Amino acid sequence: MDIHEYQAKEILAGFGVTVPQGALAYSPEQAAYRAREMGGSRWIVKAQVHAGGRGKAGGVKLCDSDHEIVTACEDMFGRKLVTHQTGPAGKGIYRVYVEAAVPFEREIYLGFVLDRSLQRVMIVASAEGGMEIEEISAQRPESIVRSTVEPAVGLQEFQAREIAFALGIPPALTQAMVRTLLGCYAAFRDLDATMVEINPLVITSDNRIMALDAKMTFDSNALFRHPQISELRDKSQEDPRESRAADRGLNYIGLDGNIGCIVNGAGLAMATMDTIKLAGGEPANFLDIGGGATPERVAKAFRLVMSDSNVQAILVNIFAGINRCDWVAEGVVQALTQNPVEVPVVVRLAGTNVDEGLRILAKSGLPIIRATTLMEAAERAVTAWRNDQAQNTNVRAI
Template identity: 50%
Template sequence: MKIHEYQAKQLFREAGVPVPRGIVAHSLDDVTQAFQQLGGALAVVKSQIHAGGRGKGTFKEQPEQRGVVLVKSADEAHENAGRMMGNTLVTIQTGEEGKQVNTLFVEEGLEIARELYLGIVIDRESSCPVLIMSTEGGMEIEEVAEHSPEKIIREYFDVALGLLPYQARKMAFALGMEGKTVRSAEKFLTKVCQFFIDNDCSMTEINPLIVTGDGELVALDAKVTFDDNALFRHKNLEPFRDLSEEEPAEVKAQDAGLSYVKLDGNIGCLVNGAGLAMSTMDLIKLHGGEPANFLDVGGGATVDAVTEAFRIILADENVKAVLVNIFGGIMKCDVIVEALLTAYDKVGFHVPLVVRLEGTNVEKAREMLAASGKDIITAENLTDAAKKVVGTLQG
């Protein structure tokens, strides 16, 4: 689950991670009042969407307007906010479709002595979190990794212990910090790493992490993603979810207990089992097709689950054919076909449907399909199924 910058900074503040003073704004009047309330000569008005690159992003309706702007008066804040609020921001991470800005964050301006990059992710090879930092703050870390990999430093830490003080000082020295800034870094880095552990984050990024004129580290940005599988332990995070920022079909699938991810292809996939779903998509691509989704209905494919899965797949206008690939283990093939045929009648198909079955009671299931009289293409194995579904699109 992703959250907005202003929400991440609220959680940072509660965890003792230094952040600038800021006020969230949902209207133009809120922006004006926020600037006045902050009481400084400078403020930053920031678009709040679930995507990076906002500072370099542009609005479809206002190409000259950036997603993050520095303002020097309440009127200037109001004027910029008017071009941002309700408009579509396009960044390197949103794609050409962009995302609509419904919320702004007005933050105090700070004196910046240095800009750094900070990121924390789980390293799968070492099975522990890794703190990643660079002197190239404000830049996309992918660009730094490609052109200046020597400027990226890493420190692995234990989830039971967190980042230890000596590790924080090691990072600070590697980044060329001295004196008061080293002490600030020790506190900052240990706290932000503990935040990552305590909240079951999958990613925490601060870009830029700044060193102020007073030598203090402050999170000028905040991007946080939580592990969905651990959200049951963090009921306090539920209110932070913004459904308007999520793919509607994925939200609908989640509510129905389905694992669904929308993709860019035109062949819909309904499969039971994550590994089988991945294999199905691989074979579709191998034979010249493009999967339109990942969809795992799980081991207990009920009529309601299969029906909802079909509705979600067919609601995608890009879907021109559907491949059902089922391995009947816990759930018998004939029971699955019964659910499939019922769902077929409820939903109504307007695209070719290819079905491959294997497992318990598979012969009985194939007989049921043959006797149904429905326009369903059957396949003997997965390779055959992939060739047939791609073939329906190739004439």
């Protein structure tokens, strides 16, 4: 789960990280009022969206007056911000963060990520801040500093000092850098984060270490331990299909294809998507209905997949172990009976109670295309989609 910049800064400030003074606003007038409350002569208005690259896309504006703040906000509110991380659909701007402008001398990149290959927290830092880490890695790979945290003891002060030395932090600010590193690590560890990124972390003109931007991502499976973090979720920044799926306990990721997938098991779901592509089609989603799929759960999955207007065929691929093919078959029949679909449906069942599942499908009288193997199911789904499209084209031509 991602959160907004202002939320990440509030969290990190609670762990001892220094951040600029700022306030949230939901309208241009409120943004100007927030700036007057803070005082000063220069402010930065930042669109609050779950994406990087906001500055290049016009989502960050430096303002010198109330009028400039209002103008900047009027340009932001209600529009879609499109960056290299949002895709062409962009993300809506519904709130902005007004922050006091801070003069600085140096920019630094600082990130804490989970290195799954090492099963350790990895600290990645660079003296070349202000750029995306991908750009830094490509242009100045020698500037990147890496340090692995031993989970049994956590981040130690000597490690933090070594990172500060490697980044060329002035001796007078070494201890402040150490506090920042330890604070970020504590937030990462205590809140079950999967990423903490500060870009840029700056040395200000008055000799302070300060986080000018911040991002945090959390392990969704651990949110039950952190209700205060769970409350920070902003559904307006999520794919509505994925949001609906999460609320119903389904693992769903929307894609750009047109063949909807309903599968049990993440590995089988990925193999199904690969096989669809091998057969010449494009998957519309990743959907894992889990190991104990009841008929009601399968019916929910059908409704979710069909909520995507791009779906022009559906492939159900179930290998039942803990699950049961007859449950899945009942769910398919229930879904298609209650909410008939106008696209081809291909079902491949294997495993526990497969004969009973196939009997239920056959007895239903519904136009379900059955398949025995995954490759056969994918080929039939792609063929049925193409035939359906050709038929629709002919009807429109007539």
